[in-house]
Amino acid sequence: MRKIILNLTVSLDGYIEGPNGEYDWCFTDQDYGMSEFLAQTDAVFCGRKSYELLIEAGDEILAEKNKYVFSSSLNKVYDGWILVKDVQGETIQSILAKPGKNIWLFGGSQLTDHFIKLGLLDEMIISIHPLLLGDGTPLFRKMKERLFMKLVDAKIYDSGLAQLTYRIP
Structure with a gap:
């Protein structure tokens, strides 16, 4: 059966974006396993803000994927979504x-929290950047209960980025 896998970057203090919504701190000097990951997927789920980010940046890397945006506020989306x-x-x-x-x-x-609450998330690939943002949007906002996971892979890159893969039992 297909798996739903969260794959995101975070700062060492757990933020997925800076206090002004910026992502300029994310390393882009190499692939960090993204090509291999994308080859194992054929669909992407994202919330409204992530959708807008992908559209602004250009969603060419998702050209062959089924693209779903989960939103209660949007009324229409771009072709292919x-x-x-x-x-x-x-x-x-x-x-x-x-x-x-x-x-x-x-x-x-918010969407990540929702998928966890529904028990629909199978794995997490978290790429931890070696910097502290001090403020911003935390990866997990409204976790009410503990979630135990099993570490199944860990990669450390020369840049200092640590990529951890967890399976959710």
């Missing part, structure tokens, strides 16, 4: 039931 207004387990389960590769959950923090 599917708007999902109902962020309930049944909608997501129907997408998961279709044959295909894994699904990349590309945030944001």
Whole structure:
């Protein structure tokens, strides 16, 4: 069965964006395993803010992927994207039931929290950048309960980036 895998970068103090929504701190000097990861996926799930970021940056890397944006505030999306207004387990389960590769959950923090709450997240690949932002948007906002995970892979790059892969039992 397909897996939903969160793959995001965070600062060492746990922020996915700076206090003004900036991402200029994310390393872009190498691939960091992203090409290999993308080859194992055929769909991407994201929230409204992540969707807007992808559109602004250019979503060419997702050209061959099924692209879903989960939003209650958007009324339409660009061609090639599917708007999902109902962020309930049944909608997501129907997408998961279709044959295909894994699904990349590309945030944001609210959607990530929701997927965890619904028990739909299978793995997390967290790339920790060696810097402290001090403020911004935390990766996890509204976690009410503990979530135990199993570390299944760890990579350390020369840049100081640590990439940790966790499986959620």
